[in-house]
Amino acid sequence: MVYVRNAWYVAGWSQESLPPRPLGIRVLNEPIVIWRSENGDLAAFEDRCVHRLAPLSLGRCEGEKLRCMYHGLLYDRGGRVVEIPGQGHVANNLRVRTYPVVERYGWLWVWMGDAAAADEGLIPPVTGMDDPEYICGHGQLDYYAEARFVSDNLLDLSHVSFLHTKSAYSSETWAREPPKVSEHRHGVRIERWLRGERRHHSVDTNADKLADVYARYDFFVPGVFLMTDDAYPPGTADALDGQPPPDLDRAPKKFFALQAITPLTEKTSRSSYIMAAHRDHGGAAQCDATMAVVRKIFAEDKAMIEAQQRIIDTSPGWRFIATSADRGVVLYNRLVETLAREESTSTAN
């Protein structure tokens, strides 16, 4: 499968890389260690000591440096070996590969491509754990499945009508009413009215009443999902002739769901997710209730996607067909293929 390399991937949570404990993770099958110096600066290296390839994520942060805890080689923040215990001379060229790393929205983002092209403007424009207006719950879930299948699941929420009937109490509207799908600079946007629906996260104080719900989400390259929705009195969708509610972007969002899908290895991936409720709209109580519901929802997604992967693994020459519900999937995957092709062309030149 094709993945974009010139992109920021979520590699962990801010609170995971605190001294003296580095964080080890794989992204696009590359072992990476992220660590924070005493001054609070982040660094990301390949997670492989130059000496005998021990993982540096089992090492120790020492002030502004990182020590491999196998035989003690010491690295500076630039990835250069600056001390070999018991040896006076250290060759200048002893270094590990470094990756650009940025902390934003409570996440650690690693740039997997050409470091000279790392542009912080390409971090998806979302909002996250660090937004003081929201109370956030968070979690992560690992899948035995290719990241692209987890992304496809989020790009086609028609499955909510069938896979999540018990957990999300959803009607078949998600599947039967086609959403509006559009492309933008960073990915795709999918939005729809759900007439006469319960709110999908089902924790609104008016959850038992039917409402017209407007649900909108963006899916940003390389795999970041940001969704918000709001409930309106029945009949609003028709009164607006199916157009988005005019107040959608004016008022602060009552709720948002954020998810980042990270390809760990070829066949494993991680979802890092945040459920956020605005302080003026339920705050902590709503957040806890939402988290309880989404844990059930995500368990259903995981079971289905992993079962799908197992079938695919034993289906030589497999292929998908696209239905009308796959418009977002097709548009997004085409965008990723185009970006990846542009990358390989610019690398070849």
Ligand code: FES
């Ligand atoms: S493997 Fe790192 S010091 Fe030996």
Ligand SMILES: [Fe+2]
């Ligand atoms: Fe789902």
